[in-house]
Amino acid sequence: MPxxxxxxxxxxxxxxxxxxxxxxxxxxxxxNYDKATVxxxxxxxxxxxxxxxxxxxEIMYVVSGEGEAIEIIDGKEIVTKVKPGYxxxxxxxxxxxxKNTGSITLELFCVFIPxxxxxxxxxxxxxxxxxxxxxxxxxNG
Numbered sequence: 251m252p253x254x255x256x257x258x259x260x261x262x263x264x265x266x267x268x269x270x271x272x273x274x275x276x277x278x279x280x281x282n283y284d285k286a287t288v289x290x291x292x293x294x295x296x297x298x299x300x301x302x303x304x305x306x307x308e309i310m311y312v313v314s315g316e317g318e319a320i321e322i323i324d325g326k327e328i329v330t331k332v333k334p335g336y337x338x339x340x341x342x343x344x345x346x347x348x349k350n351t352g353s354i355t356l357e358l359f360c361v362f363i364p365x366x367x368x369x370x371x372x373x374x375x376x377x378x379x380x381x382x383x384x385x386x387x388x389x390n391g
Contacts, residue, residue: 251354253284256290260382268300269293272375278365280383286299287362289375291348293317295356297390298349303342306362310338310348315356320347 256277261273273290276283287306293299293315301322310319316333322345331349332338338358340346350356366372 274379313357316352
């Protein structure tokens with residue numbers, strides 16, 4: 251049973267205007283889980299994920315901080331306030347955004363089913379995680 255300290259994983263810093271840090275914990279590309287991509291998204295105060303969509307279901311758990319979950323349905327913006335303990339689920343193809351409206355980092359534990367493809371910021375985060383896992387394996391072996 252692998253036990254991983256997700257906070258230790260090297261993350262990818264997404265530049266402004268959608269500044270955040272992505273830390274991929276589990277993913278097929280890392281060889282440690284083939285059914286989903288699991289990552290931490292750390293969004294500083296005043297920043298957001300930007301409006302985007304996926305080809306996967308996304309389930310997010312708010313670990314710390316507070317913000318707004320925004321979803322666009324039939325051209326209408328639906329805004330819901332979120333804080334620790336809240337679970338957010340998005341559907342493939344639906345535009346959504348998470349904004350940090352608080353004074354501390356908004357930390358999201360995210361699960362994507364099926365796994366995300368190796369592209370964009372996720373690819374960068376996967377490569378950073380590979381560096382972390384390679385270094386950890388090398389130092390332990």
